[in-house]
Every structure is written in structure tokens, then in C-alpha cells.
Amino acid sequence: MSAATARPIACPFCGLVCDDLLIGASGIETRGCAKAAAGFAAPVVARQHRVGGEVTTLDHAVDVAAGILRGARLPLVSGLGVDLAGARSLMALADRCGAVIDRWQSGVQLDLLRVVQRAGALTATFGEVANRADVVLIVGGDPTRAYPRFGARLLANETALYRDGPPSVVHIGPLSDAPAGVPLAAQVPVDTARLLDALRALGALIDGRRAAGGTAPDLPLAPLGDLAGRLNDARYGAIIWDTAMFPPGEGDLCTTMLLRILRSLNRKTRCVGVPLGGSDNGQGVAQVMLWQAGWPSRLSFAQEVPDHDPWRFDAARLLAAGEVDALLWVSALSPAPPPVAIIPTIALVSPATILRTAPAVEIRVGMPGLDHSGTIVRSDTVIAVPLAAARASGLPSAAVVATAILGRLEAAS
Amino acid sequence: MITRLTGGRVFDPANGARGDVRDVYIDDGRVVVAPAGGRADQSYDLRNRIVMAGALDIHSHVAGGKVNLARLLMTDDHRDTVAARGALTRSGSGLATPSSFVTGYRYIGMGYTAAFEPAMVASNARSTHAEMADLPIIDKGAYVMLGNDEFLLRLLAAGGEQEHVNDYVAWMMRATGALGVKTVNPGGISAFKFNGRTLDVDTPGPHHGVTPRRVIQALSRAVHEVGVPHPLHTHCNNLGVPGNIDTTLATIAAAEGFPIHLTHAQFHSYGDEGDRHFSSAAARLAEAINRTPNVTLDVGQIMFGQTVTASGDTMMQYRNRVFASPDKWILMDIECDGGCGLVPFRYRDKNFVNALQWTIGLELFLLIEDPWRIFLTTDHPNGAPFTAYPTLVRLLMDRDFRNASLKELHPAAQKATTLGSIAREYTLDEIAIMTRAAPARILGLADRGHLGVGAAADITVYEDDADRARMFATPEYVFKDGTEVAHRGSVVAVPQGRTHVVRPDYDRAIERSIKSFFDDHMTLGFDHFPISTQEIADGGGAMAEHPCRARGRA
Numbered sequence: 001m002s003a004a005t006a007r008p009i010a011c012p013f014c015g016l017v018c019d020d021l022l023i024g025a026s027g028i029e030t031r032g033c034a035k036a037a038a039g040f041a042a043p044v045v046a047r048q049h050r051v052g053g054e055v056t057t058l059d060h061a062v063d064v065a066a067g068i069l070r071g072a073r074l075p076l077v078s079g080l081g082v083d084l085a086g087a088r089s090l091m092a093l094a095d096r097c098g099a100v101i102d103r104w105q106s107g108v109q110l111d112l113l114r115v116v117q118r119a120g121a122l123t124a125t126f127g128e129v130a131n132r133a134d135v136v137l138i139v140g141g142d143p144t145r146a147y148p149r150f151g152a153r154l155l156a157n158e159t160a161l162y163r164d165g166p167p168s169v170v171h172i173g174p175l176s177d178a179p180a181g182v183p184l185a186a187q188v189p190v191d192t193a194r195l196l197d198a199l200r201a202l203g204a205l206i207d208g209r210r211a212a213g214g215t216a217p218d219l220p221l222a223p224l225g226d227l228a229g230r231l232n233d234a235r236y237g238a239i240i241w242d243t244a245m246f247p248p249g250e251g252d253l254c255t256t257m258l259l260r261i262l263r264s265l266n267r268k269t270r271c272v273g274v275p276l277g278g279s280d281n282g283q284g285v286a287q288v289m290l291w292q293a294g295w296p297s298r299l300s301f302a303q304e305v306p307d308h309d310p311w312r313f314d315a316a317r318l319l320a321a322g323e324v325d326a327l328l329w330v331s332a333l334s335p336a337p338p339p340v341a342i343i344p345t346i347a348l349v350s351p352a353t354i355l356r357t358a359p360a361v362e363i364r365v366g367m368p369g370l371d372h373s374g375t376i377v378r379s380d381t382v383i384a385v386p387l388a389a390a391r392a393s394g395l396p397s398a399a400v401v402a403t404a405i406l407g408r409l410e411a412a413s
Numbered sequence: 414m415i416t417r418l419t420g421g422r423v424f425d426p427a428n429g430a431r432g433d434v435r436d437v438y439i440d441d442g443r444v445v446v447a448p449a450g451g452r453a454d455q456s457y458d459l460r461n462r463i464v465m466a467g468a469l470d471i472h473s474h475v476a477g478g479k480v481n482l483a484r485l486l487m488t489d490d491h492r493d494t495v496a497a498r499g500a501l502t503r504s505g506s507g508l509a510t511p512s513s514f515v516t517g518y519r520y521i522g523m524g525y526t527a528a529f530e531p532a533m534v535a536s537n538a539r540s541t542h543a544e545m546a547d548l549p550i551i552d553k554g555a556y557v558m559l560g561n562d563e564f565l566l567r568l569l570a571a572g573g574e575q576e577h578v579n580d581y582v583a584w585m586m587r588a589t590g591a592l593g594v595k596t597v598n599p600g601g602i603s604a605f606k607f608n609g610r611t612l613d614v615d616t617p618g619p620h621h622g623v624t625p626r627r628v629i630q631a632l633s634r635a636v637h638e639v640g641v642p643h644p645l646h647t648h649c650n651n652l653g654v655p656g657n658i659d660t661t662l663a664t665i666a667a668a669e670g671f672p673i674h675l676t677h678a679q680f681h682s683y684g685d686e687g688d689r690h691f692s693s694a695a696a697r698l699a700e701a702i703n704r705t706p707n708v709t710l711d712v713g714q715i716m717f718g719q720t721v722t723a724s725g726d727t728m729m730q731y732r733n734r735v736f737a738s739p740d741k742w743i744l745m746d747i748e749c750d751g752g753c754g755l756v757p758f759r760y761r762d763k764n765f766v767n768a769l770q771w772t773i774g775l776e777l778f779l780l781i782e783d784p785w786r787i788f789l790t791t792d793h794p795n796g797a798p799f800t801a802y803p804t805l806v807r808l809l810m811d812r813d814f815r816n817a818s819l820k821e822l823h824p825a826a827q828k829a830t831t832l833g834s835i836a837r838e839y840t841l842d843e844i845a846i847m848t849r850a851a852p853a854r855i856l857g858l859a860d861r862g863h864l865g866v867g868a869a870a871d872i873t874v875y876e877d878d879a880d881r882a883r884m885f886a887t888p889e890y891v892f893k894d895g896t897e898v899a900h901r902g903s904v905v906a907v908p909q910g911r912t913h914v915v916r917p918d919y920d921r922a923i924e925r926s927i928k929s930f931f932d933d934h935m936t937l938g939f940d941h942f943p944i945s946t947q948e949i950a951d952g953g954g955a956m957a958e959h960p961c962r963a964r965g966r967a
Contacts, residue, residue, distance in 0.1 A: 007940070008938050008940050008941065010941060019937055019938045019941045020938055084543050085951075088543075088546075088547065092503070095498055095503050095504055096498070113485065116482075116485055116486065116743065117485060117486065117488050117741075118741065119741050120486065120741040120742045120743045120744075120755075121482075121743045121744070121745070122743075122744050122745075123743075123744070123745045123746075124745060124746040124747070125536070125745075125746070125747050125748045125936070126748075126936040127536070127747075127748035127749050127750070127934075127935055127936040127937075128606070128746045128747070128748065128749060130934075130936055131563075131749055131934055132606065153936060157934075159933040159934060160934070161563060161749065161934050162607075162620070235607075235608065236606065236608075266731070266744075269608055270605075270606065270607075270608050272746055287478075287481050287540065287544075290481045290484050290485060290512075291476070291480075291481050291484070291512060291513045291544045291547060292503070292505070292512055292513055292514065292547060293504065293505060293506060293512050294484055294490075294491035294505065294506035294507045294510075294511075294512045295491060295506075296485060301498070301504060304497040304498050304504060305495035305496065305497050305498075305504050305506070306491070306495060306504055306505065306506045306512070307495075308491070308492075375539060375543065375948070377540065381478065382478050382534065382536055382537045382540070382745075382747050382748060383536055383537070383539075383540075383748065383936075383937050384537075384539040384540040384543065385539075385937065385941060386539070386941055386948065
């Protein structure tokens with residue numbers, strides 16, 4: 001690709017939101033990332049809007065969608081793979097029609113957010129890790145599976161400001177989960193089922209206490225002791241984990257233990273935690289919900305005021321229990337189809353989405369960063385990245401459609 | 414359409430009106446000259462009412478990542494205080510950290526027509542603007558935080574020229590859509606990343622060897638020379654530390670005569686005298702301010718109750734974590750650029766330190782003579798939520814109320830303060846200066862904060878009430894750009910406000926070194942970092958650009 005014509009473009013297909021890809025006359029240079037390559041090659045399987053399976057105009061589809069929401073006693077807005085503009089518009093719509101709004105599978109993110117709400121956080125952005133971290137601990141599952149350029153973007157910075165060479169990287173977790181392509185200084189082999197106990201032991205060792213080895217004879221105490229020493233001796237340590245890859249049901253406890261470790265280390269030196277969890281603009285959507293309503297997820301407007309409950313307003317639970325009577329599913333950043341539901345479903349889906357059953361209303365919306373410009377937030381929560389339109393599909397954005405539906409509801413009220 | 418506000422007592426200090434009874438005419442969002450014969454399409458009978466320009470809050474943490482993290486932390490705040498949606502309004506929650514729509518409605522309901530976010534992290538600018546777009550009705554703007562950004566510290570460490578600092582500051586302000594520049598614990602946030610735990614004005618920082626004095630010198634001068642109206646907005650080193658008055662006075666000296674604004678000065682006016690080694694140094698600061706005309710300040714008054722401190726000052730927030738109530742806190746290092754720290758606080762009148770903090774703030778208000786150089790703030794939410802302003806106004810205007818409040822405090826604090834002996838009571842004219850005319854002037858907003866012909870018709874109408882707290886809590890009418898937007902606290906229209914920015918000029922040669930810094934070190938590219946004016950406009954609402962007048966080298 002000619003450097004003269006190529007310009008940098010940001011990639012919306014994982015929470016790293018790398019913005020060093022190049023777009024030019026011959027296409028997009030994805031810097032070896034298969035996920036980005038697949039994302040930018042998303043096919044257009046459908047671009048027509050439908051009502052009851054029949055092709056119709058956008059205008060009519062919006063009318064029918066508004067009618068469904070107007071008639072519903074408790075609508076659910078979910079999916080929420082949208083850019084910031086989409087999230088802002090969908091929150092306005094949910095507020096107006098008294099809906100529950102919950103990002104699909106927000107439970108993983110909620111584990112982390114609940115620890116923050118209860119105890120706090122000690123964290124940093126990618127740029128701090130890339131420029132300062134001399135010791136990096138990767139906890140649990142291999143982050144490169146969901147974040148392919150993790151190593152390149154956070155660890156392999158050859159021109160780091162404040163470290164001399166590459167960081168010493170240690171992995172704690174199953175050997176089979178060692179981060180792919182990341183040179184390790186040490187490995188602390190621990191089965192997933194024992195991860196929480198290993199973190200407890202690590203915390204004790206960092207504090208100079210003895211790990212409770214008697215009750216955990218299978219824990220690799222010597223490597224854990226070595227790791228504790230590395231973190232204590234680091235000038236600027238970083239502990240990184242993929243929130244989705246903790247042992248099932250233990251995400252909350254593991255996160256709490258890591259926060260304890262971080263607090264302990266910062267009494268004498270510096271160490272920060274960098275949770276990776278926020279693809280499909282999960283962080284951006286949570287932030288919009290926070291600033292507009294005061295809660296990051298699982299929110300109900302049914303009582304005309306924002307109400308948050310992590311159990312009651314879980315989208316999957318509400319659908320399974322039959323507690324909602326209409327579903328507005330919005331997935332613009334990924335081709336995820338709506339869950340099959342017996343209630344009337346309005347599906348705002350990408351042109352790449354394959355729908356096996358026809359929802360009541362099907363509206364094809366553009367993918368941010370592919371079909372239209374937009375803004376999404378990186379997994380490190382601070383940096384919002386501008387996305388460009390990489391192709392001309394002419395599809396409306398989710399924000400435009402949601403605002404049009406809201407307009408119909410307000411015109412009728 | 415011409416609207417006439419008839420017969421009110423007008424307090425318009427910028428134009429010399431001190432309660433003069435006169436009519437105000439509005440046309441197309443502006444104050445206009447009286448039409449021939451006083452004809453108007455609609456009029457409001459404002460006899461016995463008090464008319465002022467809309468108030469401006471010069472320092473209030475209303476948007477950005479730090480504010481959002483504070484919301485996340487303050488779960489009880491969002492459970493306990495909720496606001497229902499209305500026909501025109503969105504729902505929301507929170508008192509100390511209100512959600513965005515509620516923030517706009519509450520400000521407007523109190524007669525405030527603008528609030529300025531004082532601590533925008535440069536790398537968080539895009540999110541901050543997106544969030545500000547959801548602050549309804551009021552005008553807004555943000556000060557970008559510099560002085561802990563590694564580019565600047567490296568430039569200073571290498572002995573960089575002032576011209577380069579100026580060009581960089583101007584570039585940053587444009588890139589982030591800023592109205593002003595703030596420095597927070599200059600050099601200290603960066604120092605904390607190198608494990609520095611304290612930093613004094615003349616201490617070389619742990620890595621760069623740059624002193625805070627050098628940062629203050631370079632930035633206060635840069636802001637002045639590129640012609641930004643608002644002086645360097647300065648959060649001094651050593652916030653909250655007993656004895657920090659010396660740091661604060663040294664900070665004034667470091668500006669070397671260039672204009673400088675000290676923010677939340679209450680937190681920086683502490684002595685270390687007495688049995689408890691904590692005392693008021695308000696008189697010392699007031700004396701310095703009274704004789705140093707290049708200095709302005711806002712107070713950052715504390716009021717008793719639950720709140721959360723939200724600050725870019727990670728070094729001091731880490732230190733203050735031991736006071737967290739409830740016991741939880743967040744600390745974040747941000748992108749070789751800044752940081753943020755959130756620590757919930759409960760200020761108690763029976764706590765000696767908190768009680769003395771309350772008296773120190775009031776002493777500053779009452780001992781600083783020139784109302785054009787002191788601004789009413791609680792550093793929302795750090796000292797108290799902005800909804801405490803009406804009570805604060807009453808404390809300033811009503812000595813009996815103030816002294817009665819003083820009697821409720823921790824007895825040792827009552828003994829330690831001279832507050833009870835201060836007779837001064839603010840006048841309505843002084844309140845109008847401090848909350849309208851002066852903040853608009855210090856921010857360079859020529860058409861705000863006054864009611865002269867051509868001014869934006871941001872107007873607040875109060876019923877005269879001896880209980881000044883009640884009076885200032887719920888004005889009878891509030892107009893925004895000529896539209897009636899609130900009536901007795903209820904929102905009646907929801908136009909979108911403006912985002913105020915300045916866009917100083919710079920020598921584009923600086924872009925080469927900024928670009929190479931981004932290419933080598935940053936995780937967001939040089940092309941993607943700047944926020945375009947189109948992006949700000951796409952969020953909704955208009956952008957108002959104010960002129961910069963570049964000043965020659967002093």
C-alpha cells in the first residue's frame with residue numbers, strides 16, 4: 001500500500017480499538033490482526049428493512065417499531081453493541097418508553113463494576129503500561145484470544161518512555177493459557193479452578209506473610225514467591241487480565257483479590273491493574289448509562305426514575321422469565337442476532353447479521369467504523385476513538401433509527 | 414419577537430446598575446435597546462423583583478471520565494436521590510454526583526446558565542465533550558489539564574524555549590476544544606507515577622528534575638502570551654496538607670506577575686499551628702491577594718454532609734484515601750498525561766478539621782476585598798454539591814445566620830477562628846459581581862454575565878426575600894438566550910446550550926515534534942487525538958468561539 005495515499009483508521013472489532021491500521025486505495029492494512037481483517041471484510045448479507053418478513057421502507061419499519069414499543073407494558077432494550085451516539089439515543093428512547101435497558105451478557109462487566117462500586121479500583125490506561133511497566137503480570141486466560149494485538153500494543157513498545165527494555169512478563173494460570181506470542185520471564189502454572197487460591201497466596205507473599213501452604217499443598221509456592229518478589233521490586237508493575245476469562249462464578253472474588261494486591265503494592269511502589277473487558281464498546285455504553293442515569297448497566301425506567309438491580313434487570317433473565325413483552329435488539333458493532341424470543345422483537349442489526357427467524361421488525365443499520373463514522377471507547381475507559389466510514393453502504397446508523405422511533409413516540413403522545 | 418421585562422430592580426455590575434429600576438428588552442436571544450414607544454410582543458411584570466444576568470459557575474466537575482467514575486462509586490447517592498422524567502425532561506439520579514440531565518436542570522432551576530468543567534484530561538477530551546453534550550440548557554466549556562503531561566515536562570527538562578511551550582499549549586487547547594488551561598499539582602501527578610509521594614514548589618521532580626515552580630512559570634506565561642482570556646487555572650501542590658499556605662504563596666510568586674487563578678483556595682490556606690497542628694491561614698492568603706492584582710481565586714467552600722472528592726491530583730488523593738467515607742476509593746494513571754482520584758468524603762461539623770475548613774473558606778470570602786477577583790464555588794462535588802450555593806450565599810449575606818451556624822461547630826474550631834468577629838455582609842451588588850460579571854470577564858465571555866445591549870439574554874429573576882437561601886434556591890424566572898426555561902424551579906423549555914472554546918494560533922512547526930512524540934510513545938495516533946469542531950457540533954448544540962489576543966513577550 002502506498003504510504004502517500006494511505007491514512008490511519010481505527011478498528012472497532014475489539015476493546016483495544018487500535019487506530020494504527022491504514023486505509024488506502026487497495027483496502028485496509030490490518031497489521032496482521034485476523035480479527036480486524038475479518039471485521040472489515042464483514043459481508044453485506046442483507047440491507048433491506050422488513051416488517052413481518054416482508055421488505056418495506058425504513059419509514060414504515062420505524063412506524064411499526066414505535067407502535068410495538070407504545071403498546072408494550074415493559075419493553076427491553078438489549079444487545080447494545082453500539083457507538084456513543086447510538087447509546088445516547090437508545091437511552092433517550094428507553095427513558096421515554098419506560099423500558100429496561102441492559103447490554104447483552106453484561107454480567108462479566110458487572111463483576112468488575114461491582115467491585116469498583118463496593119471497594120474501588122487502582123488502574124491505568126494502555127499508554128502508561130506501554131511506556132512505564134517494567135514488570136507485567138498476566139492473570140488467567142490468554143488475553144490475545146479476544147485482544148489479538150495485546151502484546152504488540154501494550155508490551156512490545158520499542159520506544160517506551162520510561163523503561164529500558166521490554167518488561168518482564170509473568171503469566172499465572174493454566175500452561176495452556178500462556179499468552180500467545182508474548183515472551184515470558186516466568187510462568188506460574190495454576191489450574192483455573194485454583195486461580196483464586198493462588199491469588200490469595202500471592203497476596204500473602206507480597207505482604208511478607210507466609211502463604212497458607214498447608215491448606216494448599218498443590219500451589220506452586222516457590223514460583224509464587226518469586227512473582228511476589230518481582231512485583232515488590234518493580235518500579236511500575238502492571239497486572240492485566242481478561243475479565244471474561246476468570247473461573248466461572250469467581251470473577252468478583254478474583255477481582256477483589258487483585259485489588260487487595262494492588263493496594264498492598266502501592267504502599268511502597270507503584271502497580272496498576274488493567275482489566276481487559278470492553279469489546280463492542282462495552283465501556284462506552286456503560287459510561288453513557290452512567291452519565292445519563294447514574295448506573296452502568298441493568299437499568300429500568302419503568303417507574304419513571306432510573307432504577308438499577310443486577311438481578312432483576314438482567315436481560316437474559318427477563319426474557320427467560322417472560323417478564324418483558326417487547327424486545328428492541330440493537331447490534332451494530334457485531335453481527336450478533338437477537339435471542340429467539342416469543343415476544344415481538346424489533347431488530348436493529350448490522351448488514352452482516354444472519355437472521356434465522358424473521359423478527360416483527362428488521363431494520364438494517366450501519367456498522368460504526370465500517371458503514372459510518374462514530375466514536376467508541378477503548379477497554380481502558382478513558383480514550384474515545386473516532387471511527388471513519390470505510391465503505392459507502394448508505395445504511396442509517398442505530399442512533400438515527402432510535403431517534404426516529406423516539407420522534408414517532410413523542411409525536412403520538 | 415420582543416420581550417419586555419418590566420420594572421425590575423436590575424443588578425448589572427458590568428454596566429453600573431445597582432438595583433436601578435428599569436426595563437430590559439429581549440429580541441432574538443439578545444438584550445436590545447428599548448424599541449420606540451416601548452412596544453413589546455410579550456412582557457413580564459417584574460415590579461419588586463430582582464433581575465440579574467444568569468450566573469456562571471467557573472469551577473464545577475460536571476463531566477468527564479473522573480466525574481463518571483465518581484458516579485459509579487457513589488451508589489447510595491444514586492439510590493437515595495432520583496428525579497422522574499417529565500413531559501420535557503429526562504429522568505436522572507444523584508445529588509453529589511448528579512447524572513448529566515439532572516445537572517443541567519438543577520443549575521437552570523437555580524438561575525445558573527453556565528458551568529465549566531475545570532479538569533479535562535487531554536486524552537479524555539472526546540468523551541468529556543460527548544458527555545457535555547448531554548448537559549441540557551446550560552452553557553459549558555472545559556479547561557484542559559497540563560503540567561503533568563510528559564511532552565511538556567520533557568520539553569521543560571530539555572530547557573525548551575517559551576515559544577515552543579506557547580505553541581504546544583495553543584495546539585493542545587485546539588486539539589481538546591478547551592476554554593482554559595488548568596494545572597493540577599504541577600509536576601506532582603507525573604511524580605506519583607515515578608513513585609514520588611510529595612512535591613514542593615522548589616523540589617525537582619523525581620524523573621525530569623523539573624520543579625513545580627518551572628511548570629507554573631512556563632504555563633502561566635504561555636496562557637498569557639497566546640492570549641487566552643482566562644489565566645492559568647491553578648490547583649497548587651500540597652492540597653489539604655497542614656501548612657500548605659507557604660506552597661500557595663510560593664505558587665503566586667512563581668507566576669512572576671503573569672495572571673494566575675488559584676482554584677479551590679480553601680484547600681490551600683492551611684497553617685500548622687495550635688495543639689492539633691492545623692490552623693487557618695486564610696488571613697495570610699487574603700492579605701497577599703489584596704495586594705497582588707494579578708491573582709484571582711475561587712474558594713471551594715466545604716459544606717457539611719456526604720460528598721465525594723474527584724480530582725486529577727492522584728498524589729494527594731492517594732494520601733487522602735485514609736479519610737475515605739465510605740471506605741472505597743479509585744485511583745487511575747492516565748496516558749502519560751494526567752490521572753484521577755476519587756475519594757468519598759463526609760464533612761462533619763463536629764469534626765475539628767472539617768469545621769475549621771468551613772470557617773477558612775468563609776474567612777477567605779469575607780477578608781478578600783475585591784469581589785471581582787474572588788468566585789463562589791464549592792469545587793462541586795469536592796467541597797459540597799453545587800446545590801449548596803443558596804445556603805452559601807446566605808452565609809455571606811447574613812451575619813446572624815453565619816454566627817448561628819458557627820455555634821454548631823466543634824468547640825475547638827469555634828475558638829480557633831476569627832470568623833465570628835467579621836462583620837462584613839455581602840450585598841446583592843457584590844453577589845452579582847462574584848457570580849455573574851466577574852466570572853464572565855475572567856473567562857473572556859464578552860456577551861455573558863451582564864445585561865448591556867448586545868449581551869446574551871441569559872437572565873435570572875428573583876423574588877426579594879430576606880431569607881437569601883430561599884431566594885437564591887428558586888428564582889421566579891430564568892431565561893436562556895431569551896427563552897424562558899425555568900419558572901420557580903420547574904423546567905419549562907429545554908433548548909441546548911453552547912460549548913465555549915478558544916482556539917489560539919500557533920506556529921505549525923510544533924506539530925512535527927508533537928507528531929513524533931505521538932508516533933513513538935502514545936497509544937492513540939496523532940491524527941486521531943484532536944477533536945474536531947464538527948465532532949463537538951455533532952454532539953448537539955452550538956459552539957461559541959471566543960477571541961484570543963496574542964500578547965507580545967513581556
